[in-house]
Amino acid sequence: MGELKERVSETVKEKVYESEVSPGLKTYILPRRNFSKKFAVFSTRFGSIDSSFEVDGHRLDVPDGVAHFLEHKLFESENDNAFDRFAELGASSNAFTSFTQTSYLFSCTENFEDSLELLLNFVQEPYFSEETVEKEKGIIEQEIRMYEDHPQWRIFFSMLESLYQYHPVRKDIAGTVDSIHRITPEILYQCYRTFYHPCNMALFVVGDVSAEEVLTQVKNNLGSREFPEWKGIKRIYPQEPPQVNRRRVEHSMVVSEPILGIGFKDVLPGFLEGEALLRREIVTELLLEIIFGNSEPLFNHLYEEGLIDEGFDAGYTVETNHAYTFLGGETRDAELLYQKIMEGIRGLKEKGITFEQLERHRRKMLGEFMRRFNSLEFVANNFLSYRFKNADFFAFPRLLQEITLQEINERLEEHLDPDLHAVSVILPGRE
């Protein structure tokens, strides 16, 4: 079949077949022999940060949390519910919304073809009514309340609110109890028409499947539908200044220990995508591992002082128009830990990173990348989210090998700028 292109990873010995199904759905298939599970994920580039965009030349501002709300409601059709129909097929289905995308997925061991058909159908056939939209508000309100009591979630969003002045990444993915009450079926339909065009979507299938058969099925499914002409999406994001919104904030809630979160804003050189984005991510992750990893002196000093536990973590997130480092954990003394971390960063900036450190962490990161290929979900979700940033997940090992000591030392110099950091603390107590 000539339309299937191959993308091979020599590192993990896997092959992805890819094709574009008319009118523009990027379709990826990764056969994994001997797995019982088959997994498919159908995603659109529509996330919580897409709350302002143009429709027919007019700007539309929708309530916060609309992408997530739509995700909840898309399972419903006029007469039944896709959840129930997956259950009848013995498949397990779910969906999730992030800052930048919405994904619908299922896994099954039987009835794969019917399950895939159901996934393609329910995502492409919206049905929203006043009654069902109203009913969902109670459910999502409880989802928001649940997260409000979740310390890790709270510190993460309080950090984002501190780092960003205007960018919508500072807002909760599910919106607020107030904003979701402003959502109507009309708004959901407007968003659906804007973001759920095949040209803005992608499909990933993994498991013991035939690439040709899957592709034929997807073609037949889309071939039976009519789509409006694709004109692209004009997404509108506010101008975000480099400066952080606030330096420090404290909250209280029911926790056993204080929690410290530190965010570093990373100012991107304009719109970022493709290999440049992936490379920046790898260099920065390597850097954070070398500074904060549990095989390094800083971590061990803090651990022995009882200032951190094994849950202490540092990670970097980069999207096309925003990026940040977030680190922290539970601690007996948030102020002392903060001082020691900032000192540690300063110290390493003076000393620089050694070749031995780079090589050790490079090996570790390569091994982790390989081990995680045990999980079909991990591969599918990552591959798609990188495709949406025009990057190739399979390029990860090659880029990892390419990183030089000079590159990482330059990144150390430039990133983790004290002027661009913000601190949030959760203290044990009453709200």
Added chain:
Amino acid sequence: MGQSTVKNLPNGIRFCYLPADKFKTITINVFIHQDLREELASQTALLPSLLERGTWKYPDSLSLRREMENLYGAELSTDVGKKGERHLMVISLELVRPDLLPEGDILRGGLNLLRSVLCEPLVENGGFPASYVEQEKEQLSKEIRGLINEKTTYSIERCVQEMCRGERFEVYKYGDLENLKKTDPAGLYTYYREVISSNPIDVYMVGPESVPGAGAMLEEVLDFPREEKPREIEETRVYVRKDREVLFKEEVLPVNQAKLVLGYRTNVDYSHPLYYPLLFFNGVLGGFPHSKLFQNVREKASLAYFVFSRLEKHKGIMIVTAGIDYQQYKRTLDLMQKQVKAVADGEITGTEMENTRRGLLNQLSVQKDSPSQLISFYLDSHMGGRDHTFEEVMQKLQQVTREEVVEVARRVELDTVYLLRGEKGE
């Protein structure tokens, strides 16, 4: 997947090899069994983390973790688990498949690391190093106090504690602060010697057949002197009669969402003939999105975002829980109990029965796709005294009837209702 093989090594360690070529890894889990007892729990919880702190060869965390990194990110980790009234110390190692790497000799290195952590801990003055003990005690105490941070887990644990007062099952898997305080470096080392030489140990390995000799190499590593016959672990007590009404327990904390938890005694455990019907009962009631709880409490009444039921299979306990608005507490409680009663009254549609069957079969099959779940399947099965294969379990699930599910539902008794709620809205 090839045939699993089980053998008892000369020193009494039970070794199970599960060949599978589809994974990118070799996974080894070591389980050391211990009775779940209040006076032992804190020591049991502390031991694995002490083993991870230093060995003769790798005397501190830095050297140990650097060795792991050089082995292409070998993941060596420790934890404790609780299955029924049995406490498990778990030491696990995950390695990238050596045949995928440019330099293939990481298996030997990985196994030596495991041996080192398991059998060659760093000893000073007849005990674990005092500073390590102090630090790990502080970390464990943080873990124990930290239960309250995640409110759903906390509420379920609290419900179980109230429900099982006086039974061994009330003991938290990380133990308690008072018993933790009593531990000391020498006592802990004596305890370690005792446990490693006389408690039952199960070792599971999942790895490709294409790495020849891996099993034999692991056997070599596990060949250390032990008592001839491992000591017996006490059985879990499943049938508990208590002379009391349903227990109601309420706790008030400044939280935004109330958590309602119902603790039931199913009076059926892993080894019971009605075990498979019990899985159906839980599935029809609250194990899936098609279940009665999700359909009625969430979809129809919009009372909750999460609502589910879950089994503790070795103790025969079922937990039903939801995160709700406190104002809706009575309504939710009523609706939950109605669903349990409906099953007992035989209100199970053919669709509910068959959806549950397909769902359970699917859950079973996908366990084969993850090394840790694969191990967990065999361990549960062994502990439950069945040693069933996947095919046998599949057959059992195919045979369960509606009548059997109703029979299980009739045995199930509500024991405890626990509510965590905010201060507002009284």
